[in-house]
Amino acid sequence: MATYNIGYIVGSxxxxxxxxxxxxxxVKLAPQADLTLTEIPIADLPYxxxxxDADIPAAAAEFxxxxxxxxxxxxxxxEYNRSVPGVLKNALxxxxxxxxxxxxxxxxxxxxxxSIGQIGTALAQQHLRSILAFLDAPDLQQPEVYLQMTEGLIxxxxxxxxxxxxxxxLSWLRTAHAHFELHAKRDA
Numbered sequence: 001m002a003t004y005n006i007g008y009i010v011g012s013x014x015x016x017x018x019x020x021x022x023x024x025x026x027v028k029l030a031p032q033a034d035l036t037l038t039e040i041p042i043a044d045l046p047y048x049x050x051x052x053d054a055d056i057p058a059a060a061a062e063f064x065x066x067x068x069x070x071x072x073x074x075x076x077x078x079e080y081n082r083s084v085p086g087v088l089k090n091a092l093x094x095x096x097x098x099x100x101x102x103x104x105x106x107x108x109x110x111x112x113x114x115s116i117g118q119i120g121t122a123l124a125q126q127h128l129r130s131i132l133a134f135l136d137a138p139d140l141q142q143p144e145v146y147l148q149m150t151e152g153l154i155x156x157x158x159x160x161x162x163x164x165x166x167x168x169x170l171s172w173l174r175t176a177h178a179h180f181e182l183h184a185k186r187d188a
Contacts, residue, residue, distance in 0.1 A: 024158030120146025
């Protein structure tokens with residue numbers, strides 16, 4: 001089975017982000033699904049403005065290049081006010097501009113998220129999937145990861161304390177692998 005190099009984006013820049021803990025768990029489990037996950041950070045991206053389209057800021061150009069170089073992208077998002085965080089939306093806008101230079105075009109994606117609430121990040125993911133559809137980024141539809149984060153479920157280092165949760169996340173990563181593989185074959 002081929003190993004794919006997957007970029008991942010954490011949609012929060014908070015130092016206490018539970019979605020970063022979820023991302024750390026995915027990184028830890030990924031080798032068992034023949035995936036290598038590397039973060040594509042968004043904290044230092046300037047606000048997107050069409051004023052910069054002719055001369056893309058260095059941080060934005062590097063971000064776009066890293067998205068393009070990855071075999072696929074996993075986005076781990078929190079839910080802010082029933083949608084995606086502004087910092088994540090800014091990253092997606094940055095990657096998709098200037099017009100005609102959409103770094104997400106054709107890039108297979110998978111979405112996950114954690115929340116302390118029972119519906120996880122369902123509404124944020126719904127909005128994110130709509131954005132990804134417009135960006136022509138084929139998204140893994142099933143299974144969905146709307147993780148309710150409870151105390152001690154995932155440690156800072158990504159260790160998952162609940163065996164069923166760890167197995168679910170690993171199963172999701174294996175399905176994501178098949179999704180990335182399908183799109184790699186289409187592009188070949």
